[in-house]
Amino acid sequence: MKKLFAFFAIAAFAGALTFTSCGGGGNDQQQTSDTVNVKKDTVAENPYKDLPADIQAMMPRGKELYDTKCFACHQKDGKGLPKTFPPLANSDYLLADKVRAVAQTLNGSHMDMVVNGEHYNQQMVPQVTTKEDAVAIINYVLNNFGNKGGVITLDEVKDVKIKPAGK
Numbered sequence: 476m477k478k479l480f481a482f483f484a485i486a487a488f489a490g491a492l493t494f495t496s497c498g499g500g501g502n503d504q505q506q507t508s509d510t511v512n513v514k515k516d517t518v519a520e521n522p523y524k525d526l527p528a529d530i531q532a533m534m535p536r537g538k539e540l541y542d543t544k545c546f547a548c549h550q551k552d553g554k555g556l557p558k559t560f561p562p563l564a565n566s567d568y569l570l571a572d573k574v575r576a577v578a579q580t581l582n583g584s585h586m587d588m589v590v591n592g593e594h595y596n597q598q599m600v601p602q603v604t605t606k607e608d609a610v611a612i613i614n615y616v617l618n619n620f621g622n623k624g625g626v627i628t629l630d631e632v633k634d635v636k637i638k639p640a641g642k
């Protein structure tokens with residue numbers, strides 16, 4: 476959808492530059508209906524509409540961080556890689572303790588853990604430096620990848636200690 480839109484946008488732009496009308500009308504029409512569809516989709520689905528407003532407001536940041544920092548190991552779909560990177564999608568371990576998940580995102584983790592019956596024991600280094608970022612990511616994870624894991628607030632992690640970077 477996005478690619479298609481970009482293509483029509485470029486086509487329309489090129490058409491405007493060269494003043495060629497050949498085929499341009501068709502493209503313009505396509506572009507208009509595509510734009511309308513995109514808008515309708517965005518308004519129709521707010522997957523977070525039942526969550527508190529302050530949590531909803533964190534989601535773009537959470538997604539941005541997940542897509543840049545976490546997906547390489549935990550994968551785009553949050554399912555991880557068997558025996559290497561534990562899943563965040565439908566993870567009994569994650570859902571059992573959200574405060575721990577925030578702490579691990581801040582401070583990393585290297586221990587034997589059992590996630591959905593599978594042992595993992597690889598190192599994850601600290602991923603972010605602020606509680607705001609860690610809470611935003613974990614809220615994003617709790618409400619994506621098929622998870623309906625509820626929410627975690629900054630107040631709930633106020634006792635988590637951020638370890639000094641040990642890199």
Ligand code: HEC
Pocket residue numbers: 540541544545546547548549559560561562563566568569570576577579580584585586587588590595596597598599600602603612613616
């Ligand atoms: C370089 C690979 C790597 C990256 C990047 C990474 N992780 Fe991990 N993650 C791991 C490994 C390995 C473990 C298991 C650690 C252990 O055994 O102690 C883990 C464990 C976890 C756990 C606990 C286990 C579970 O499945 O619930 C959470 C929560 C977690 N990671 C969240 C994140 C988040 C959020 C990010 C992005 C900000 C992230 N990780 C980025 C490799 C990674």
